[in-house]
Amino acid sequence: METVTDVVEPTVLLAGRPDAVDSTAAALRESRPATDVMTATSRDRAETLVGEDEIDCVVCDEELSDTDGISVLYAIREEHRSLPVVLYAGDGSEELASEAISAGVTDYVPLSLTDEQPAVLANRIRNAVEKYRAETALKARGRRLAAINQLHRVLQDITTSVIETPTRDEMEQRVCDRLVESDTYAAAWFGDFDRGTNAVTLSASAGESCERLNELARQDGDDGHEPATQAVRSKEIQLVSELDDGGDERWREAALECGYRSLASIPITHRRSLYGVLTIYSKRSGAFRGHEDDILETLGNVLGHAFEAFQRKQTLMSDVLTELELRLPELETPLVDAAAGEDYTIRVDRTLPAGDDEYVQYLTADGLDTDAVERLADAVDSIERISPVGAGEEFHQFEVTQTAPPLTGTIATFGGRVRSATVRNGECHAVVELPSDVDVRSLLEALRERFPEAELVAQRTVEQDSVTTGEFRSRVFEELTEKQRTALEAAYFSGFFEWPRDNSGEEIAETLGVAPATFSQHIRNAERKIADVLLKHEREDRSEE
Known part of the structure; x- marks a missing residue:
């Protein structure tokens, strides 16, 4: 079966004594020509390379110029608990092997370099890297599934809570809280778009606060490229799955300083209306890809429907x-x-x-x-x-x-x-x-x-015109004839307006002792008069303009 290491050869950091590291590196390159080998002869240099470069495996001699291999192993394990570290020694030592295992070594190779042994070391490196990459991929898959499940829960919560959530502000805060309630996402915030300044202003947030990012969004204006501002301008989702891969924009630097590794900005729209933007941050590199991206688009659509309903409700309820x-x-x-x-x-x-x-x-x-x-x-x-x-x-x-x-x-x-x-x-x-x-x-x-x-x-x-329920009922009944009111009340209490109907028009007509056509005529006339009470004045207003 093809593995990751069949496709991409590993980058190896070789740390050891100056008199031995070059010859060991040359031997590894000869054994595995495609392997990228970097070298370090001191603990500080080794730590720097591990921190700055994408190292797949550290191969450490038992001695360096300023320390021993066990000290380097401990230092690496403080920041990189799963990175493969292979310790090799000129002479096998049970005491050294035991200490290395206690320090978290991946593999211990008791050998002195001979013509045959570079291939042995190369295979040990290959095995360690394959295991590391497989475990990393499995963890990443688990995090993606957790993120997808979290988004599904948020979607379900929004769908069921629109009716019971009284305001848009409360809905925004609820969404932010739900997004960060697990460690899948580090922070989330909603922003309103100011067309006058072309900037986004914070309206709700949750998670690890990073005020500098919020300030950059507010200042972005016409010349900036902050993802939230781009999202509201284009009305398209803006995804940054790898914040490390990019330029030196201020928003990118600020996000990295806050510890974030990826972000998504989702415009909240419905039809052609824009209601704001939702920005989500994650400490996972490579987040917001595949199915996660699709759910984010659905989330934006659902929120757009909900926000339109809130706005329509506000208009209807406002005096x-x-x-x-x-x-x-x-x-x-x-x-x-x-x-x-x-x-x-x-x-x-x-x-x-x-x-x-x-x-x-x-x-x-x-x-x-x-x-x-x-x-x-x-x-x-x-x-x-x-x-x-x-x-x-x-x-x-x-x-x-x-x-x-x-x-x-x-x-x-x-x-x-x-x-x-x-x-x-x-x-x-x-x-x-x-x-x-x-x-x-x-x-x-x-x-x-x-x-x-x-x-x-x-x-x-x-x-707005304010009409009480009693006043509206009186207006309707004033318009209905006695027969129309009788037919309407019989239809209502017989379940005629339910779906499916509890009783048909023919059954109700028989109960009332009239022909089905007569009952249908009374119902249609009653419905028309109710619609007239509701809407006729608006048509009259328009005809006068």
Whole structure:
């Protein structure tokens, strides 16, 4: 079976007396020409080479220029408990062998160099290195499996705790705590991206604190290459599996000084919205590879879903919102470009998320008939489907499924929604609602990256309508006829709205003594009236704008 040493010959450090080390090195090179042999004649030099270079095995004579081989063995074992150390002596000595075993020697070779014995020493080295590499690979595999299991536990915890965790801040802290609760990862922190300064600011952390790294992320700005900043700019995971292999960037030096050997920065996104970045540090070289990388991507997606839910909940639960009125004088979108030269008005009545990077929009078009709108849609690559849903004497309504519209996507990034938007001959007027703590300046900067002429017409603080449960129930029952209310209550208490249904419409109709078609008509009318109470005022508001 092929082993690691069949592929890569070992790097050997030969430590011994000046008069013997050169001849021993020459003999080893002749026996195994591919072996990289380094030499040291003092304890300090041996310790330095072991610390600075990737040594696979130390071969130590019983005597050096300033000490003995046993002292070198003890010194190496203080920092490198498993590195192979082979001690050889000119004459076999049971006392020396016993002391070497007590000090943690890998192999003891009682020999004096003759023409035949370099091959014996080379084989002893080869055996020690093969065992060392196999054990190291097994430990690394165990650490990777532990890391994967830890990530799976964090994922499971996030999935089950989204409902019971009241705020995003608490969720961020919970994720950091779970990541570092074992020794798989040394530290973890969340950061918010400041579009004004292009820097990342710490929002939650756990594990071994290293303030210098956090400060570098905050100062990174436009010219830096710190992984967390790169992650939020590119919206792609940044992995550094070997911090030792790289340049002299300040963040890399700081991470190494903190004792870290690898890191991963995961942008937290959902659809096209960016919610921040999660950075994880490990003291393992070669971390964040293979399946571990795949789970980190999943972790970022799950957190993106969770953070969007928190932001949506914040908007819904808040009594106060920030309302912006925007003017985009030269709206450049495929649909507007395709309609150039037409005298028309397109009103966006509602935009709903339908999947990753996909939205459903309900549009009302004046001045464009159904055929004209469908021809325009055929010219727009981002529109996947368009269907007419209604018409009046002077307008047509459509349901359009398309990839994220630029205005909607930008506003969603800040946890807001487009309450209304009207496009008239290429100029767009939009009203958007945002959580009260959103930085409006940062939003406008992000918006102007896509629409350079975007103009803030007005900014208002508005209160959401507050309706009690009793008031809403009264409104609904005022709209329902007695027969509709009877059908609705019978359907609800009979499990008609459960899945699967406890009772079918035919069974409930029989109980009520009416025809199935009559029951179905009452239910449909009741559902429509409930939807009207919920949503009709929004359509009326848009028609007045």
